[in-house]
Amino acid sequence: MAPEPGGALKEQRDKKRPRLDLLFLQRFLRIQAILFPxxxxxxxxxxxxxxxxxxxxxxxxxxxxxxxxxxxxxxxxxxxxxxxxxxxxxxxxxxxxxxxxxxxxxxxxxxxxxxxxxxxxxxxxxxxxxxxxxxxxxxxxxxxxxxxxxxxxxxxxxxxxxxxxxxxxxxxxxxxxxxxxxxxxxxxxxxxxxxxxxxxxxxxxxxxxxxxxxxxxxxxxxxxxxxxxxxxxxxxxxxxxxxxxxxxxxxxxxxxxxxxxxxxxxxxxxxxxxxxxxxxxxxxxxxxxxxxxxxxxxxxxxxxxxxxxxxxxxxxxxxxxxxxxxxxxxxxxxxxxxxxxxxxxxxxxxxxxxxxxLTQKEKDCAAEGESRWDLENVSGEPVVAVDTAFLLDRVSFSAPCCDQLLVQNLTLSVSQGNNLLIVGNTGTGKTSLLRVLAGLWENTRGNIQVLPCFGPHGILYLPQKPFFSDGTLREQVIYPLTEIYPDSGSVDDERILRFLQLTGLSSLLARTGGLDQKVEWNWYDVLSPGEMQRLSFTRLFYLQPRYAVLDEITSALTEEVESELYRACKQLGMTLISVGHRSSLEKFHDWMLKLCGGGKWELSRIKKK
CATH class of the missing domain: 1.20.1560.10 (ABC transporter type 1, transmembrane domain)
Structure with a gap:
């Protein structure tokens, strides 16, 4: 007679049930090694x-x-x-x-x-x-x-x-x-x-x-x-x-x-x-x-x-x-x-x-990535141009714990000056592609090379949901930097004020009482969705990366404000990789990647009007 499924589940739970056993002793001793190094x-x-x-x-x-x-x-x-x-x-x-x-x-x-x-x-x-x-x-x-x-x-x-x-x-x-x-x-x-x-x-x-x-x-x-x-x-x-x-x-x-x-x-x-x-x-x-x-x-x-x-x-x-x-x-x-x-x-x-x-897994993935992608081949010639931020070779990926591919065999190169707009219907994998590029999700097949420098002079990601930690207005603008260079305080103040004015947030200075005034509120409670997106752009302008990855970061703003902010990004020399639905974004980009669903995609050059 076959055993009942319920009995098997009960036996499995009993095996996992914590006890005063050898596993407890091992875990306890490992903790003591931390307390008494x-x-x-x-x-x-x-x-x-x-x-x-x-x-x-x-x-x-x-x-x-x-x-x-x-x-x-x-x-x-x-x-x-x-x-x-x-x-x-x-x-x-x-x-x-x-x-x-x-x-x-x-x-x-x-x-x-x-x-x-x-x-x-x-x-x-x-x-x-x-x-x-x-x-x-x-x-x-x-x-x-x-x-x-x-x-x-x-x-x-x-x-x-x-x-x-x-x-x-x-x-x-x-x-x-x-x-x-x-x-x-x-x-x-x-x-x-x-x-x-x-x-x-x-x-x-x-x-x-x-x-x-x-x-x-x-x-x-x-x-x-x-x-x-x-x-x-x-x-x-x-x-x-x-x-x-x-x-x-x-x-x-x-x-x-x-x-x-x-x-x-x-x-x-x-x-x-x-x-x-x-x-x-x-x-x-x-x-x-x-x-x-x-x-x-x-x-x-x-x-x-x-x-x-x-x-x-x-x-x-x-x-x-x-x-x-x-x-x-x-x-x-x-x-x-x-x-x-x-x-x-x-x-x-x-x-x-x-x-x-998880830490060991990250180290192994990093080592595997370094061994897979070497900036120079055996002849000493660069494999990838130094002005390339992203290089994808036949990349396929799906959502975690799901076998259905969102994108299949994507080959793509994003270099400096070539702005990319990613479009597609909901659920086709636009944000998921950014997660893969940021290393948050793993690709199932293919190879990816990403510029290792993050933040200023490298790549900066602005997610769809803005993130604000606790701290002063200055700390929100310079985030994730933790301090200002001591010899350039006044210059930094000038830049922060200029960018706050550029994004239409000059009034925020009066509400906070200054750049360095401690505030007790939750930023998410006092800022509207549009103000949060403007503050994200203030942060972007201050950090001034070479590449800016923007995930529908202007969805709560008008097309007029959106154009002003994107124009400022171009004037500051940023290469843009944007996810968006508005056709008004096309004039700020050179290429369009359309995700069609079912793993299909199309890459085309945008014709300037």
Whole structure:
């Protein structure tokens, strides 16, 4: 009998379900290599400092713990002077213990901040390298919510791990010391009983933690989906308002909330059994300590001492056994924190693996491109003229995850002074061709050579949807440059003002309060579509590339304004590669590439009227 499809799917999901397994250990160790790059790193030194403080804290805790047994002695013998001295010592030890515990927490908080900084900067370095951020958000659908993993999961991972680092760090030392003390008090029976109790508790808690980790990972995915829905409304609030879409988005957002809350309820139900196991282990442990101590008492080991000395001895031995059990209990109590850390480890580790894979893929593609296209052939003669921006040789491409070709066997050369207009019906691949030229999409067949210089003196792409980052008006104009040359500030101001006037945006200076005035608004909220396109042209004029690739960048402007802006591009010496529908664009171009659909295309020279 053939297996049911549902069973196969369930088995496949079970294999992918995050667990406390070897994969978790591998991912966790890879993250630790980022947090502790070498023994002399700041994080390593802070960790050693934390170890010293924690050890001192444990020494003081032991001294405080045996004080009750000493009180039994001085009170039993009615020793007033001894009582005063013991009380003074107890106060000093308690203040010292409180100070050390506070320093312990302070260092853990510093470690958390450093860990978050190092881990986030590590992911930023790969995330913003090349076009990885584009591939991860647009083309790579296997990894959900990369922004949440970087901004939230890293934060929670570092916070949870730092909160338990002190206990984990000191655990081997306290377990060894109190095991020895317990052995001297109760012989082998005490440590063996406590260790056996801990092993049973650990096995039970591991079984209970398994389903919690998988549910936590799923919950974080739904958290990201819910947050993304709100971000989607925030970015597109005006468009949604024009559609009167409040009711529809209310229902859809609430549906995501319900899915999230349902998963949270499932997580709470699974954590309930873990909490029952933890609390049962803690309270039974307190009884176990007295059972262990009772055995030598009732067996006559301490029959030769009086009641006062026996009380003091029982109090001291009880503290040792209880503290040893408490050390194990603390480790068991960390089960919920460990399950959280495990869940975040899988999400962060998966992100790291994907980023490294995409980064390596980009390097391989770049190396392959360099080996495929060499500017000089074996005879030393240039293969392509140095004034050529794009060279396509029998290039075919399709949309990602789609086998239907948009363009087939396209052969094209765009050199300086030969302006190209790309036209065609919607869906024929005009914008897709620009994505291929920009390296955002891969071509399925053929070879492409692109001028490697980007921005000023090279190629600049103006996408169909303008992009404005946070910052001042000056920063919007010079974007993606990050600073002005220090010796040419006044000249840059003059150029920026001239180009703002040329694009009809002089009034924007008054609205922003100047070129360098910080603004709190979102540029997309205060600028109209036409103003955004004008500001994009201001940026284009300032950067003044040799080649400008324009994707329907004048769709919100009149033909008159469009002509003025295109005429300015020609006067500044730019070669234009434009996507557009208006016939008025033809007079600014020399060639027309018409995409006909079904992979067909036509290239013709534009006849000047």
């Amino acid at each position: 070498c023994w002399s790193s700041q994080n390593s030194l802070m960790f050693l400092t934390l170890l010293c403080v924690a050890l001192l804290e444990q020494i003081v805790i032991y001294q405080v713990g045996v004080i009750p047994s000493q009180y039994f002695g001085v009170l039993g013998h009615r020793d007033l002077e001894g009582f005063k001295n013991l009380t003074l010592i107890a106060v000093i030890l308690i203040i010292t213990n409180s100070t050390l515990k506070s320093f312990d927490q302070f260092i853990c908080n510093l470690i958390y901040v450093n860990w978050r900084k190092n881990l986030t900067e590590y992911f930023h370095r790969y995330y913003f390298g090349g076009k990885v951020y584009y591939t991860l958000n647009v083309l790579h659908k296997d990894l959900d919510n990369p922004d949440q993993r970087i901004s939230q999961d890293v934060d929670r991972f570092c916070r949870q791990l730092s909160s338990m680092s002190s206990k984990l760090l000191i655990a081997p030392f306290t377990l060894a010391y109190y095991t020895y003390q317990c052995f001297t008090s109760t012989s082998w029976l005490g440590p063996v009983s406590i260790f056996g109790y801990f092993v049973v508790g650990t096995m039970v808690n591991k079984i209970l933690m398994g389903p919690i980790i998988a549910t936590l990972v799923h919950q974080e995915k739904l958290e990201g989906d819910f947050r993304f829905k709100h971000m989607q409304i925030r970015v597109n609030a005006e468009s949604a308002a024009f559609y009167r879409a409040g009711r529809v988005e209310y229902l859809r957002t609430n549906q995501r909330l319900q899915n999230l809350l349902q998963t949270q309820r499932e997580l709470m139900q699974k954590e309930l059994w873990l909490y029952i196991g933890i609390n049962t282990f803690d309270y039974l442990g307190s009884i176990l300590s007295y059972v262990v101590i009772a055995i030598p008492v009732f067996s006559g080991v301490y029959s030769h001492i009086d009641a006062t000395e026996l009380s003091a001895l029982v109090s001291k031995n009880a503290f040792v056994c209880i503290y040893l059990i408490n050390c194990f209990s603390q480790l068991i109590d960390l089960s919920t924190t460990v399950s959280d850390v495990a869940g975040y480890t899988h999400r962060i580790g998966e992100l790291q693996e994907t980023l490294l894979e």
